[in-house]
Amino acid sequence: MARNLVPDAIARQPWHVILPLFALNTFGSLVLYSAAGGKMQPWALLHEIHFAVFLVMALVISYLPRDLFKLAAYPTYVVLVVLLVLVELIGGIGGGSQRWLNLGFMTLQPSELMKPGIVLVMAKFFDTLPPAMTRNWRALLPAAALLGVPALLVMLQPDLGTGLAICAGAAVVIFLAGLPMAWFVGAGAALAAIAPIAFFTLLHDYQRNRVLTFLDPESDPLGTGYHITQSKIAIGSGGFWGKGFGNGSQSHLEYLPEAHTDFAFATMAEEWGILGGLFILAVFLWLFRWGLQVARASNDRFSMLLAAGMTFTIFFYMAINTMMVMGLAPVVGIPLPWISHGGSSMMTNMICVGTIMAVDRWNKRGGAGLI
Template identity: 70%
Template structure:
């Protein structure tokens, strides 16, 4: 169809990214369809419909002016902190953790929303902080407080994986804001000292077991090492081209736990093989490259930090999940963006996409002299 017949609001969308992203979601739908034994419900159809709904949300976010983002940063952060407190008071319990709020029409995991929320509030904070003060304590202490409150509340649930994801986005934003490198090197050094103490005193028994299993999963292949052992069997058995759509034995015979969420990549790799895995990685490369390009072309400090922080949030999701299912990181319960079944995860990642789209729009308007 000629471009002249396409409405301007549709034509200006970054389809070079949204179309590959839609392909990844549909591919994830096929994987979930197979994991359910050849049924659209309960996962595949819901997965694709959620993407469509949240794609509309992302397009709405992309239309929000920059000033609105700045004015809303602190209220959004405060509101999410209140939701995290409510999780501790009245949240639903599942799998030994208290992470969800039942809103009637949906179950919300506020800690997921804090991942883009912490990036937004820190981007706002460093945009109003004079550049000359980024090397002093005024750039560090408030940011540590802004991070410490939600990270602490999430750790209490307990949810180590999400707590690390929130911290990762915050630390990357702080680093890109120009804080001295010595602070981060000192933080790494302190972490190496504190980590052994935290392992024995702060972590729960199941969290310590996850770390030990990561180091030697074959030590207890039928117990605590079962998840990662079955995941590696599924990925390895797929070979180059996989066993074929609908012929994955690990997921169909229920050997692979959480085949539709945390281990969806293993489910995919068994049936689609290494070629399917390369397709997934290629789509993520397109999305992350686009996000970083938007950040580099952003018109101001706030926009750059916001786009870069949202991009690294998606990167952390994908990187840790892929490392987890291949036995390169402990199992921490982080879903694979745009493929794993889950409403809160899809909403969070599409909020990140919509925010990057907004920054891209601000850049184009600034370049054309309209902003």
């Protein structure tokens, strides 16, 4: 009876996805509210607005048909590469990096959009590639070119974290497409061999310092190790229950740098403790489980690769950020989805969610969509 009282257009929305994300984003707003000293401005209110706007965008994406995704794959890739080139030519500089384009109404980071963009174009490429060609090394050359161009442009900004995220998303799609495991083992061995050379010749000084700081943060606690040292202090001082909402000393006294972006998880852990961290991880694990179930239920190669790649893109955000703030990975400037402040990262993750919801609809309706 109660179900009949709810309009069908509302009832058929994917509430099993929307409500957990709403809870996670609201929790993130509370963290940002506290980080601002008990004020909605400048982060918490904008965080909620970003979520509302990009949730609508994700729902629109979820109704698009499979053929439109396939048709848009290469044009989208070209547009994103052009935007990355524009960043090199006229992009804004902040924090020593050139990553943003000022659009007037918002500041756009094109490298963020390339994370789902590379998954889309790789899924399209391997969908059109005959299965018999998948194990031919010549088939890997076009895929390597599709990945190499944006990865190089992002590394030049320089943005090592985003560049690695783009490479990781592409690698997952390539792996799931069925390339021989021996190729990945060989690539891993080659990377291990050239890593020391790349460390001393290709990385910038600040990037090398981040790696050295990760290995021994106590060697310079007031310099290069300051960020991770303060983050670990904040997380450790929260204990199991936390200090209480609004009582985080590390962020309020400005000991913790970037308390509203890269280190928002540390801000949360100080006030909400392990319980808050478990809540965040539980929502993410549920999201990843849902995404992988959608991928496994797909009836065609394109849909499976697309859903799995988008799920891994969100996973990469979460895993690297949480490891980073706990000192288990170098500081690479990757925000925590739906918790950290940032419009471009919110847009990227909602594109991923909207795409997975679209694949879920294709699985249930045979590829039909709004258009």
